[in-house]
Amino acid sequence: MKNSDATRGITRRRLLGVAGGAGAAGLLGGGVADAVARRWAGPAETPLTATGATAVPFHGRHQAGITTPPQAWGHLVAFDLVPDAGRPEAAALMRRWSRAAEAMTAGRPPEGDNQIALDAGPCSLTVTFGFGRTFFGKTGLEDRMPEALVEMPPFPGDDLDRSRSDGDLWVQIGADDPLVAVHALRVLQRAASGTAAVRWQMNGFNRARGATERPRTVRNLMGQIDGTANPDPSDPDFDAKIFVGGATGGEAWMDGGSYAVVRRIRMLLDHWERLPVDRQERVIGRRKDTGAPLSGGTETTPADLTATGPDGTLAIPGDAHIRVAAPASNGGATMLRRSFSYHDGHRDDGAPDAGLLFVAWQADPTEGFIKVQRKLAGGDSLSRFLKHESSAMFAVPGGAEDPDDYVGRSLLEP
Amino acid sequence: MKNSDATRGITRRRLLGVAGGAGAAGLLGGGVADAVARRWAGPAETPLTATGATAVPFHGRHQAGITTPPQAWGHLVAFDLVPDAGRPEAAALMRRWSRAAEAMTAGRPPEGDNQIALDAGPCSLTVTFGFGRTFFGKTGLEDRMPEALVEMPPFPGDDLDRSRSDGDLWVQIGADDPLVAVHALRVLQRAASGTAAVRWQMNGFNRARGATERPRTVRNLMGQIDGTANPDPSDPDFDAKIFVGGATGGEAWMDGGSYAVVRRIRMLLDHWERLPVDRQERVIGRRKDTGAPLSGGTETTPADLTATGPDGTLAIPGDAHIRVAAPASNGGATMLRRSFSYHDGHRDDGAPDAGLLFVAWQADPTEGFIKVQRKLAGGDSLSRFLKHESSAMFAVPGGAEDPDDYVGRSLLEP
Numbered sequence: 001m002k003n004s005d006a007t008r009g010i011t012r013r014r015l016l017g018v019a020g021g022a023g024a025a026g027l028l029g030g031g032v033a034d035a036v037a038r039r040w041a042g043p044a045e046t047p048l049t050a051t052g053a054t055a056v057p058f059h060g061r062h063q064a065g066i067t068t069p070p071q072a073w074g075h076l077v078a079f080d081l082v083p084d085a086g087r088p089e090a091a092a093l094m095r096r097w098s099r100a101a102e103a104m105t106a107g108r109p110p111e112g113d114n115q116i117a118l119d120a121g122p123c124s125l126t127v128t129f130g131f132g133r134t135f136f137g138k139t140g141l142e143d144r145m146p147e148a149l150v151e152m153p154p155f156p157g158d159d160l161d162r163s164r165s166d167g168d169l170w171v172q173i174g175a176d177d178p179l180v181a182v183h184a185l186r187v188l189q190r191a192a193s194g195t196a197a198v199r200w201q202m203n204g205f206n207r208a209r210g211a212t213e214r215p216r217t218v219r220n221l222m223g224q225i226d227g228t229a230n231p232d233p234s235d236p237d238f239d240a241k242i243f244v245g246g247a248t249g250g251e252a253w254m255d256g257g258s259y260a261v262v263r264r265i266r267m268l269l270d271h272w273e274r275l276p277v278d279r280q281e282r283v284i285g286r287r288k289d290t291g292a293p294l295s296g297g298t299e300t301t302p303a304d305l306t307a308t309g310p311d312g313t314l315a316i317p318g319d320a321h322i323r324v325a326a327p328a329s330n331g332g333a334t335m336l337r338r339s340f341s342y343h344d345g346h347r348d349d350g351a352p353d354a355g356l357l358f359v360a361w362q363a364d365p366t367e368g369f370i371k372v373q374r375k376l377a378g379g380d381s382l383s384r385f386l387k388h389e390s391s392a393m394f395a396v397p398g399g400a401e402d403p404d405d406y407v408g409r410s411l412l413e414p
Numbered sequence: 415m416k417n418s419d420a421t422r423g424i425t426r427r428r429l430l431g432v433a434g435g436a437g438a439a440g441l442l443g444g445g446v447a448d449a450v451a452r453r454w455a456g457p458a459e460t461p462l463t464a465t466g467a468t469a470v471p472f473h474g475r476h477q478a479g480i481t482t483p484p485q486a487w488g489h490l491v492a493f494d495l496v497p498d499a500g501r502p503e504a505a506a507l508m509r510r511w512s513r514a515a516e517a518m519t520a521g522r523p524p525e526g527d528n529q530i531a532l533d534a535g536p537c538s539l540t541v542t543f544g545f546g547r548t549f550f551g552k553t554g555l556e557d558r559m560p561e562a563l564v565e566m567p568p569f570p571g572d573d574l575d576r577s578r579s580d581g582d583l584w585v586q587i588g589a590d591d592p593l594v595a596v597h598a599l600r601v602l603q604r605a606a607s608g609t610a611a612v613r614w615q616m617n618g619f620n621r622a623r624g625a626t627e628r629p630r631t632v633r634n635l636m637g638q639i640d641g642t643a644n645p646d647p648s649d650p651d652f653d654a655k656i657f658v659g660g661a662t663g664g665e666a667w668m669d670g671g672s673y674a675v676v677r678r679i680r681m682l683l684d685h686w687e688r689l690p691v692d693r694q695e696r697v698i699g700r701r702k703d704t705g706a707p708l709s710g711g712t713e714t715t716p717a718d719l720t721a722t723g724p725d726g727t728l729a730i731p732g733d734a735h736i737r738v739a740a741p742a743s744n745g746g747a748t749m750l751r752r753s754f755s756y757h758d759g760h761r762d763d764g765a766p767d768a769g770l771l772f773v774a775w776q777a778d779p780t781e782g783f784i785k786v787q788r789k790l791a792g793g794d795s796l797s798r799f800l801k802h803e804s805s806a807m808f809a810v811p812g813g814a815e816d817p818d819d820y821v822g823r824s825l826l827e828p
Contacts, residue, residue, distance in 0.1 A: 049463065049624030072486075072592060072622065114687050115637035115702055120626045177626075178486060178619035179633060182757050186635075186766075190687065201759040205592035208486065208622060210463030212534040212591075219593060221600075223529035273528050273604065288529055343596050344758070345615040352600075 051176045051209050052121030058102040060399040061256045062243060063407060065128035066338070066361050067233050070218060071174035072208040073181045074340040076262060076357055077189075078132070078167025078392060079196035087139040089195045090169075091412035094129065096191045097171075098406035101127035101184070110187050117183035123176045124209075127184060129407045130170040130260055130394030138168060144250045144411060148259055148364045149395045155377040157388065164200040164264060164390040172260070172359070174340075176209050200390070202264060204340025204357040217291065217299070221341050221354055222272055222385070224284055225291035228299050229322065231334050241334040244363050244398075253411040256398025258361045261335075261369040264342075264390040267355035272385045283381045285320030293322065305329075319381040325372055335360040335368040355386070365393055465590050465623050466535030472516040474813040475670045476657060477821060479540035480752070480775050481647050484632060485588035486622040487595045488754040490676060490771055491603075492546070492581025492806060493610035501553040503609045504583075505826035508543065510605045511585075512820035515541035515598070524601050531597035537590045538623075541598060543821045544584040544674055544808030552582060558664045558825060562673060562778045563809045569791040571802065578614040578678060578804040586674070586773070588754075590623050614804070616678060618754025618771040631705065631713070635755050635768055636686055636799070638698055639705035642713050643736065645748050655748040658777050658812075667825035670812025672775045675749075675783040678756075678804040681769035686799045697795045699734030707736065719743075733795040739786055749774040749782040769800070779807055 056064045081090060100110040107122035109115070136145040171188055175181040189198065207218045217227040231238050239245060244254045272280065281288055291299035295307035295315045303322055307315040316323050327334050338361060343354040362368030376383060400407050470478045495504060514524040521536035523529070550559040585602055589595040603612065621632045631641040645652050653659060658668045686694065695702050699717065707717035709729045717736055721729040730737050741748050752775060757768040776782030790797060814821050 048627060049465075051463075051465065051622050051624035052626060073619070115691075116633055116635060118633065118637065118703060119628050120621065123622065123625050177622040179621055179755070180625065182619075182635065182755070182768075185757070186683065186687075189766075197764070198760055203757065203759070205487075205596075207534065207593055208465050208537065208591040210465035211537050211594065212466060213462060214533050219530055219532065221530060221596065223532065269600065273600075277529075289532060341593070341596070343599070343617065345617070346612055350611070352603075354596075 048121045049210075052123055054124045054176070055106055055122040056124055056126050058098075058105045058127070058399075059401060059403060059405070061401060062258070063128045063396060063399045064105070065126035065172050065174055066242070066258055066336070066396070068124070068126050068174070070206045070227075070338055070340075071124050071126070071181075072176045072206055073174070073178045074204045074206070074357070075171075075173040075181055075185045075201065076204065076340075076359070077171045077173070077185065077201045078199040079169040079171070079192055080199045081135070081138050081168050081196050082194065085138075085195045087141065087412060090135070090139050091409075093169075093192060093195045094408045094412060095406045097127075097129060097188055098400055100187050100191055101129075102400075102403075104180075104184050104187065112187075112190070114183070114186060114190075116186065117177075117180045120177055120180050123180040125175040125180050125184060126173070127188070128172040128260075128396060130172075130396040131408070131411075132167050132170060132392065132394050134166065135168040139412075141411065144253065144414075146247070146251045146254050146395055148244075148254075148366065149393065150366055150370075152261075152365075152391050152393055153370060153374075155373055155388070157377055157383060157386075158391070159387050159389060161390050164202075166392050167199045167394075169196055170260070170262070170392065170394040170396075202342060202357050203344070204342045206340055220339075220356055221267055221269060221343065222280070223288060224280075224286070225288075225299065226339070226356075227337055228286070228291050229303075229326070230336055240363065241368075242336050242361055242363055253397055253408070254395060258363065258396050259365045259368075260394045260396050261358075261360045261362075261365055262390075262392045262394070263358040263388050265356045265358050266353065266387040266389050268385045268387065269352050269354060282317050282320060283385070285316040285322035294320070317381070319379055321376075321380050321382040324375050324380040330371050330375055333368055333371040335362040335372065337361075361396075462535045463624075466537055468538045468590070469520055469536040470538050470540050472512075472519045472541070472813075473815060473817060473819070475815060476672070477540075477542045477810060477813045478519065479542035479586050479588055480656070480672055480750070480810070482538070482540050482588070484620045484641075484752055484754070485538050485540070485595075486590045486620055487588070487592045488618045488620070488771070489585075489587040489595055489599045489615065490618065490754075490773070491585045491587070491599065491615045492613040493583040493585070493606055494613045495549070495552050495582050495610050496608065499552075499609045501555065501826060504549070504553050505823075507583075507606060507609045508822045508826060509820045511541075511543060511602055512814055514601050514605055515543075516814075516817075518594075518598050518601065526601075526604070528597070528600060528604075530600065531591075531594045534591055534594050537594040539589040539594050539598060540587070541602070542586040542674075542810060544586075544810040545822070545825075546581050546584060546806065546808050548580065549582040553826075555825065558667065558828075560661070560665045560668050560809055562658075562668075562780065563807065564780055564784075566675075566779075566805050566807055567784060567788075569787055569802070571791055571797060571800075572805070573801050573803060575804050578616075580806050581613040581808075583610055584674070584676070584806065584808040584810075616756060616771050617758075618756045620754055634753075634770055635681055635683060635757065636694070637702060638694075638700070639713060640753065640770075641751055642700070642705050643717075643740070644750055654777065655782075656750050656775055656777055667811055667822070668809060672777060672810050673779045673782075674808045674810050675772075675774045675776075675779055676804075676806045676808070677772040677802050679770045679772050680767065680801040680803050682799045682801065683766050683768060696731050696734060697799070699730040699736035708734075731795070733793055735790075735794055735796040738789050738794040744786050744789055747782055747785040749776040749786065751775075775810075 293303035295304035340357040705713035709718035709721035754771040
């Protein structure tokens with residue numbers, strides 16, 4: 001570690017002074033790079049851009065990584081406590097994890113750093129922690145398990161791999177730089193050593209910052225714009241739908257928290273891509289290129305589920321995904337979807353092992369994901385192009401508000 | 415596909431006009447994003463930055479993706495010809511592949527687009543094609559196989575998985591956006607349908623553009639700066655060492671080409687990270703934080719292999735990686751290393767399935783990789799932290815210079 005603090009100090013100072021320089025970098029990159037890109041040699045140093053310089057605060061009422069804009073790269077990891085670990089060991093782990101996450105998200109090296117991210121900025125790194133149902137029994141905290149953390153019911157068409165489902169603890173890592181993300185993954189894994197072991201791990205991705213002019217939504221591997229109908233944080237009922245507020249009694253530790261539903265959803269891309277685009281659009285209910293609902297307008301125009309076409313039939317078909325998933329079709333059920341795509345190569349049958357690492361956030365899964373998925377699994381035209389291969393649900397406590405605090409303290413230190 | 419051309423036309427026009435706007439985006443991103451990053455809602459549109467707007471020309475004397483700066487995201491894929499495919503089918507495939515690659519690298523949708531990358535810029539996409547030894551027999555071109563494309567000799571410590579080694583055809587995809595890269599992967603796979611099937615596929619990554627101030631070299635998963643001693647394209651003998659020039663006779667089709675050695679090298683990261691940093695530095699021969707050789711100076715100072723420390727011993731130990739790998743230790747053997755890191759989760763034994771997708775370029779593998787690796791596999795201190803798990807070598811022809819040309823034409827249409 002020698003000199004790493006000094007080096008990091010310089011980097012941080014440069015980072016804080018970057019705003020004035022980033023403009024020039026953007027200009028040079030966009031205008032001149034074409035001419036020089038075939039030659040590798042470049043300037044000895046280039047300023048960090050927003051990709052590197054952006055820091056997302058670790059401390060706050062809510063954990064980061066829920067309403068944070070989706071990052072380019074993500075790791076989802078579930079851990080199981082080792083047999084001898086109970087509540088004190090879990091508390092110590094959450095303290096170590098929080099301390100390491102706080103340092104890394106601020107662009108500082110954590111204790112015992114392996115230096116993978118040494119000269120990178122914080123790159124919008126977020127680390128989000130959650131607890132699965134099995135965590136509470138193993139730590140003697142059965143009576144404090146929230147009622148909302150129900151057992152996930154089976155859905156028609158589920159084809160779940162239990163070894164890649166569930167888990168005592170969950171960590172969601174997101175960053176706009178792959179090495180910053182993998183650095184956090186390694187550091188948190190090492191910090192868990194002796195207390196918790198990896199149960200499953202999945203790697204995902206989204207658009208890189210600055211790769212597209214469309215900032216709020218991304219395309220998935222079906223080529224479809226995803227997330228258009230997400231609730232907006234400025235909606236008056238956003239917090240009530242997504243975050244737990246004013247929890248009382250044994251569940252007070254969930255105040256400011258949320259519930260994450262995590263599903264590995266493989267897309268049958270070979271089948272999907274054989275479907276003509278106009279039929280793909282009728283499966284979804286939106287235009288593929290613009291994301292506009294088939295009832296007209298632009299991406300952000302609300303879908304008119306009653307609109308009909310010139311031939312008198314519904315503009316958005318009866319089994320279209322956006323109709324079946326719409327809050328209006330589900331008694332107002334709302335969730336914030338914040339997923340990553342994945343592509344892990346190929347399966348033995350030759351099909352791409354690719355799709356969506358679906359992550360949905362809500363104040364109550366029974367009134368969010370479970371309600372919507374019951375409808376989708378039954379009558380959604382998109383379902384025949386998807387395979388749900390794993391499933392998990394986690395109680396994600398509120399953020400550590402105090403600089404000395406750690407995530408989960410009010411559960412683990414009663 | 416309806417309207418995709420029109421939409422793309424708008425995107426392209428915006429893209430060409432982006433240089434003036436990118437500065438503002440960088441400024442906003444770096445200076446203000448901290449305050450708003452916890453809230454997802456943002457402006458309706460943001461301009462492309464250099465990440466999205468940079469295009470690397472497909473046509474040229476050399477293929478792109480060799481001296482192109484390393485991109486953030488990469489796919490390496492090997493294909494085998496299907497039993498009925500011979501030279502005409504392979505020629506038609508190379509024509510389809512070149513046409514699709516040319517469109518996508520310019521930010522245009524390819525024929526039959528699946529629209530995954532529809533509203534993204536070209537994002538420095540490169541696509542590089544190569545031929546393995548087995549390609550020549552299957553296409554009746556045995557007599558045109560270059561002498562330099564030798565069978566890879568075995569090295570001590572090799573632990574190769576044949577199913578992830580070799581291959582008739584090789585495609586290297588690199589881009590600064592994950593969805594642009596995976597779009598190219600899907601499009602090229604579909605274009606191969608009926609002619610060639612995927613033999614193996616690997617996903618890798620490097621630093622995102624703008625994530626660090628260090629533009630020429632990246633860190634690998636050992637935390638070590640990698641690529642410092644790479645030859646520089648401005649070196650007077652660079653072209654002679656890396657590219658085939660003036661090839662004659664049956665090998666004239668390799669003029670302007672190069673040879674790629676591709677090895678999946680797993681890093682024993684748990685072992686490595688247990689080693690104190692000063693011992694890691696003696697294994698490599700460089701400072702971990704700055705990349706400077708242990709003989710002194712900065713990252714770019716040439717290593718002084720004769721320098722001694724205060725105690726009279728060699729500053730760069732006798733078995734240090736940079737000493738054993740140095741051209742001076744190998745009769746001037748030079749290769750251009752342009753690798754990706756990978757992290758595919760965990761192996762059954764609990765160890766991380768992570769390391770380097772090593773890619774090395776040279777005009778003659780016998781005088782490049784093979785010479786150096788013979789030395790390394792014998793006496794390199796780093797070798798005990800590495801496992802070579804797959805190996806392949808490909809003849810990568812020169813670029814398609816003419817807009818109507820395709821890669822490999824002078825081999826396939828004699």
